[in-house]
Amino acid sequence: YAARAAFGVAVSRLRKLLGCAEALVVGEGRCALAHEWVGTDTAAFEHAVREARAPRGTTASDGETLRVAERLLALYRTDFLAGESEAPWAIEARVRYRGMFVQAVEHVLTAGLLARDLSAVIALGERAIEIEPLAEHVYQLLINAYLHSGRAADAKRVFRRCEQMLSVMLGMPPSAELRALVAKA
Numbered sequence: 424y425a426a427r428a429a430f431g432v433a434v435s436r437l438r439k440l441l442g443c444a445e446a447l448v449v450g451e452g453r454c455a456l457a458h459e460w461v462g463t464d465t466a467a468f469e470h471a472v473r474e475a476r477a478p479r480g481t482t483a484s485d486g487e488t489l490r491v492a493e494r495l496l497a498l499y500r501t502d503f504l505a506g507e508s509e510a511p512w513a514i515e516a517r518v519r520y521r522g523m524f525v526q527a528v529e530h531v532l533t534a535g536l537l538a539r540d541l542s543a544v545i546a547l548g549e550r551a552i553e554i555e556p557l558a559e560h561v562y563q564l565l566i567n568a569y570l571h572s573g574r575a576a577d578a579k580r581v582f583r584r585c586e587q588m589l590s591v592m593l594g595m596p597p598s599a600e601l602r603a604l605v606a607k608a
Contacts, residue, residue, distance in 0.1 A: 475527035492547035
């Protein structure tokens with residue numbers, strides 16, 4: 424009985440703090456935030472990932488690639504709960520969100536290349552490799568954007584960074600496909 428009463432008091436206090444009783448859903452001995460009332464950064468990030476994966480092709484409107492890219496970068500600045508918890512659930516979520524970020528970036532970069540929105544591709548690509556320095560396909564898309572922009576020196580700089588990161592962190596060279604792409608520059 425005491426535990427149930429303490430739970431009820433805690434729920435009441437939390438509702439008061441939130442300023443909206445409907446923001447907290449209680450049932451089956453637990454409580455959760457009502458997504459209709461309370462937004463979370465993870466829910467916003469997942470929405471941005473879905474938006475990034477939406478097909479665009481060559482019909483992307485001016486600035487659409489940049490808008491989606493900026494939203495992704497604003498929502499994923501670092502790993503999920505970086506430095507906060509090494510609990511297995513946190514590590515699993517961290518890996519999952521990082522993977523979602525990289526895949527979304529790849530979609531946006533590919534759409535930007537197709538739409539020839541090269542400045543957006545370059546801006547997103549540069550930031551993305553800062554966040555995830557081992558995403559070889561992101562390097563490849565960024566190098567492509569630099570090459571299509573006539574900026575071979577920048578393409579080679581990005582390749583050297585990729586080569587260094589893969590070598591130092593994984594002990595392996597870039598793929599033959601990436602090396603062949605840079606050899607054309």
